[in-house]
Amino acid sequence: MNEDRYNKVDGLMGAFQQFSRLNWQKTTMFGLKPSEIRVLITIRMGKKRTGKDTLTVSEVSKLLRVTSPTITQMVNSLLSQGLAVRTSDSQDRRISAIQLTEQGEQLADQAIAKIRDTFKGMIDHLGEDKSAQLIELLDEVHAYFEQLNGQADFS
Template identity: 30%
Template sequence: MEEQTLFELIHNMDKFTNQLIIQWNKTFSEDLGISHVLVLGHLNQHGKSRPSDIARILGLTPPTLSYLSEKLVAKKLAVRTVDESDRRIVYLGITDKGAEVLNRASLEGQRLRTNLFEKLTEQERAQLANLYKKLNK
């Protein structure tokens, strides 16, 4: 692949992703960023987890996860619990309120993506789906 074409592809992909995040931030009125939602999604899917494990799985630094956790706990979207057998181990878990916010965030993300992909023809959507499948292999 020509270097300029590869650069354009990466640039346009990044631009699309950034615009999608900006649009989501404008429409989702919870004062949370995508990273907060990713943490809630992890907790919802995997249950209570050690912050160090969440950071590793999501590719975040421990200090970043600490910052995100503080806000989630302050907003009562997550709780910290201590391991009964080893009080040094702390877990982060999602609350019912956190699950509800995660659901609304997911619905808003789906709505945004649906609006964007409706701009494509059926054939273009099929091509894009095939490209994503190929890249995910």
Template identity: 40%
Template sequence: MENKNDTSYQLMHAFIRLHRQKMHAGPIAGLNRSEMAVLRSISKLDKENGVKVSELSTYLKVSAPSITQTVNGLVKQDLVKRCPDSSDRRAIRLIITFSGKEKLSAAFEEFRLHFYGLCQYLGQSKSNQLIDLLNEVYNFFEGEN
């Protein structure tokens, strides 16, 4: 039986609560989490000629049909366009439109403001402590994999 006063239990519970909070968060700049992830990933991976769905799928560790479904929504919103691959007629590349870049910028700013509010709430010292602790947590979990 778990001991709710145990530090490891309390830490696990804090992470679970934080994860649940993320799950209930609304859209950012009108984009849901999967749309944001795909749009950000296209932006990051696109060097100059667009990104294939298979590249996105590998990068996000999500199935190609899931990526395609999200991309279809982004295309309908005119945030992403499909373009033929110049070296492979069968392949399609995804490119962020000007509207998509604007939406991504607005979403980033909205997201940044959330963290600005958190920094204001915690203060400089606790914010720096949190940064250090989260980096240590990341390194710990990264080392396990």
């Protein structure tokens, strides 16, 4: 009788596998890699949240939970495409920060709008009640996996 509570294991595994096969997070946007879009959005949202025009590579790294060398590669790509510029701290020249150019801010805003539209469509598809339930369930799933990985986020 106790094993009956696990009769949904295969269905749950299949549901998660469907998402990995969709590659919905891996589509390019505006000719940029998804990782570059995430960095653009992170810098843009950081500006809106903190009021600062810049974020350091380590700040972006912490926000995205990715190593600094990985972020540096993405930032270098954004710099070479004219979407960001590197600035030096006026008090400590060893600290450099990243600031989006006007074009970078526009692309970040367009990407945010496109992503929001995708999720608005999901809300339209599911309805408000199921969307709220999905948010609650996904938050619980996230907490479960963070606990499982020993990486609980208490911020």
